[in-house]
Amino acid sequence: MSTATINDSHAVGHHGDAHGHDHHHQSFITKYIFSTDHKMISKQYLITGIIMGCLGMGMSLLFRLQLAWPDETFPFLETLLGKWAKGGKLDPNYYMALVTIHGTIMVFYVLTAGLSGTFSNLLIPLQVGARDMASPFMNMLSYWFFFLSSVVLMSSFLVETGPASSGWTVYPPLSALEKAMPGSGMGTTLWLVAIILFIVSALLGGINYITTVLNMRTKGMSMNRLPLTIWAFFLTAVLGLLSFPVLLGAGLLLIFDRSFGTSFYLSDIHLNGVGALSNSGGSPVLYQHLFWFLGHPEVYIILMPALGISSEVISTNARKPIFGYTAMVISLLGISFLSFIVWGHHMFITGMNPFLGTMFMYVTLIIAVPSAVKTFNYLATLWKGNIRFTPAMLFAIGLVSMFISGGLTGIYLGNAALDIQLHDSYFVVAHFHLVMGSASIFGMFAGIYHWFPKMYGRMMNKTLGSLHFWLTFISAYLVFFPMHFMGLAGVPRRYYQFSLIPEFNIWMDVNIFITLAAILGGIAQLLFLYNFFNSIFRGPKASKNPWESNTLEWSTETKHIHGNWEGDIPTVYRGPHEYSRPDRELDYFPQYEIGDGEPEHYHAPATAPDTSYDGKKEKATTVFFSSFAHLFSLRRA
């Protein structure tokens, strides 16, 4: 038994392992600030992500106020924003800035760094059985680049002309020309610097995640025994590594255009108050191609970790093996590959050749197939389970619901013909907030509730957690569902005010309703914040494996040590989802437990109807995995 192994080798491990000593002599700075321990770095990512999340959500509430009550004044806004809300009414330029920075923060700082950064850092070493990341120092750099990037981004609020305000996609020429809008001055420069720092952080992190997963798995942890979380983090890192450099290129060219007079994106422009610009020969559409070459994989960079987390959480709490592990992995691989060749569906009506539009439509709708497979597998996992509604499980179920609702509208938007009308309407806002925003943030919450005991050694309050879930879930639907209909009625996104146009003004009641629902959602997050920070200090002490889970991270002690395991790293004997095996008394069978000679997978007698399977297909999948493993020569005995 693993516990026995750990106890036996305790003394040996303590001396034999170089990592074992460090934690005794750490100063405050090396432990909490410039820490190279992946668990501390993951907490740093999480706390920074939560702070950025609060800021991002706060901004959305501010501009929701404007949309709901365009003719009201809110004196507190002037107190808060000064000259940007003279007399308590939000300035149109600042509205744009809030929309832009809200998008940037949520996409990059919360859902990329806050989600992937937190859980990749925490779980990759713990779940593959490594003492730390491949390069702990690079890992530390990754966090500090992210932190610096956050500071630079937020500092743009202190600039006189305001932060970047040309939308989170910062399309040139609007973002390239200082005179086109105030936010395109210093604000956009800071935005670009922040994003470049962010890309550096993402790349440093990504290389580390990939290396750790490929090279540092413990004995017995073959690729087909990896928890789905690790598969998701691994593929996410690959996506990031291949796509972020393209955004870096796009950003650098934009900096050249802005500051050094080049014309990559500029041509034939006559700007009010300036006159005809000398720039000639560039193409604004080039930027859009480069941006969305990152931008689309980015959607999956955000979503896949959430899907991985929910797979793990659903399997654990339904007390069932995740249904179709192989199909889940293949789906992830399929999504990862396809995500690189669908970027054009953001550009159907940019004047791109219509034939190209056709091709992008085909591949975009193909990507719905692996997504559908994942959904059905989640449903099959819940079927005949023994579901424990922990807050994490609730959020994971919520994720599946959001993933379905938001995913289905993707079928409309991926269709070039339908996109003519839906492009940049509220329908798009509803779509991506459900499938990418809500689903991913639900995955993040699921992760936080599930691994909180591992991060802080204490339990979060379950009741508050459930309440938080239901309020967030309901308010998310109330906010985003009606937006579909607004979009279908022809209401454009990024409008500062709808009351000037009668046809949009009839949605005023709905706008008010949405804002009220958003405020409800904001209040619900206060419950979470209280629960989170209160539990860090005053939550009940957690046991070693509070969710009776199978994966490797629950074999570590609750108290964090540098190097993770006191003694030898445990060996892995089976896949991560062996729950409720009929040949075992307990309903879970940890990966690190030797057992009494049970087979790796339980095979029911052939007569049992429910578990019948196709022998041939089974062989094919085994071949698939072994070939994959041989390809990287990674399989360990």
Place this chain on the structure above:
Amino acid sequence: MNTILKLTLKFTLAVVIIFSAATLISDSVDIQGISTEHLSAEKPWVGADEYQYDPGQTVTPEKTLSSKVNWAILVFVVLMVLVLANAFDISKYTAKITGRETVNQNNVNKWIMLFFMIAGFAAVIWEYQTHGAMILLNDSSSAHGVDYDSMFTITLVLTTIVFFITQALLFYFSFRYAHQDGRKALYYSHNNRLEVVWTFIPAVVLTVLVLRGHQTWKSVVYAEDNYNGKMHSIEVFAYQFGWKARYAGDDGIMGNVDYKFISGKNELGLAYKPEVDSLVVDLKKQIAADEASIKNLNTTILDGLMADFTAAENLRDYKNMESVQKEIDAVKNGDRLDELKASIKRKTKQIERILAIQNDKKLFASTFTSAAMDDIITQEIHLAKDSLVTLNFRSKDIIHSAWLPHFRAQMNVVPGMPTKFTFRPTKSTEEAKKERGEEFEYYLYCNKICGVSHYNMKIKVVVESQEKVNEWLKSQQPAFIKREMAPVAPAIMNDTLKTSTDTIQKMVVR
């Protein structure tokens, strides 16, 4: 027996809650004959100016209805929050008393799952009926819009079915298979046949959608290929923050344009020699002024600014002081000098490029034709009903997007890259007014974030008979000449305009 009784009780409770919620909603729907005073008294948070765009208009029943329903939903949500909070509170106390907690909360969550599913589906159906009635569907004002709407309907039906099935399974499974003591989950890790089935079914459905989508897309983007009737083309010009339309004049040919020719009197940059010449003169004057500024920057200009500052200081006009101080700083740290130098460079380049066109005989002849003189620039777009029109888009400054929601038409307007959208309007403004009310007008909206007034950048679109369009065009003033002096006078807006489509492709002269 006991468990069945308990289940029935709980189920009844859930049904009662749902019904009372439904009654609450339907009750509020019934109240329609409500007076305006009452409404404004009830909605103090709306603000008096909300309906200012049309003060004469009384509040329509729809408005009353939806606002009432909003309130009902809000009350409903608050009630639900209270119920939830209560339920969890009870579970907390029972947990304290009995020392057991998990089972209780699990049951609460399980029942909320079911409740959420039923209430959620009811809400979705309500949304489809209420807000679904407000969407643009099956009322298209263009020919391809009919295809579009049927494509949309197919997708809507399919996705709605999938939505209800998958969500129902998700919440039903969550409810049905909630934890019970002593029960073990079914160990069922995979079934490859099942995987194949549910890979295959979506793949087939999506293939159907993709093929149908491909057809629709082709019919929209290659609209002119299979069309033999009348064709027009109009240039739609976008700038911060407005739109202009340009029609070929009496000669039926669109004149050439170039962004370098844009000036105060020549907003669209038409290739009209006298205007371009005066632009060059203007530019030269501006360069001279800039040069003079550079010369006097540190002497008279700075002194003047200092004097302004002192004056403002004496008046304690802090706002003015701040702005003057900024200018003084700009002069002192060299920013103003850089600006002036850049401005001179930019203008010199512009003159150089204009002269390059003028000095090249061939280019000059092909650019400065007489076609531009009688082009008509308008503040509205008038389209002839039932004839195919190509809108050729051109942007003056940054990316805009021309969206005509009622025609299911949208295209980005990109500086330096000509784009177009071809469609056939089939419903005149008059007919649309009959359907949508007297105040209704077609508009073309900007739908790409473009700056501070993005939210109010629109141009009126009028669809009427060919004769009326012609009449309207006659009443408009050509850009640079009087109508009597028009070069040639073939019938305007007829088949000959088809040739001008080619001209427009060569529009952007470098």
